[in-house]
Amino acid sequence: MKKTKPLNPDPARKLCPVCGEPSYSRGGIHPQCSAAQADAIRVREAKKAREDAEGGGTNRSSDDREDF
Numbered sequence: 001m002k003k004t005k006p007l008n009p010d011p012a013r014k015l016c017p018v019c020g021e022p023s024y025s026r027g028g029i030h031p032q033c034s035a036a037q038a039d040a041i042r043v044r045e046a047k048k049a050r051e052d053a054e055g056g057g058t059n060r061s062s063d064d065r066e067d068f
Helices: 031-054
Strands: none
């Protein structure tokens, strides 16, 4: 006997852009990957804001600039 084929095969799932695994959500990204991605962005922005506030950035004052 031959194996029967399903009448309605499952559509191919989108791959999650963060982890690369097949996604089960409609948006195409796992909820946990979305949260991790958002947290990484928030942490990066907080670090940048902290460095700017402490003066650790690469911004120079107008007195330090060379005249061209």
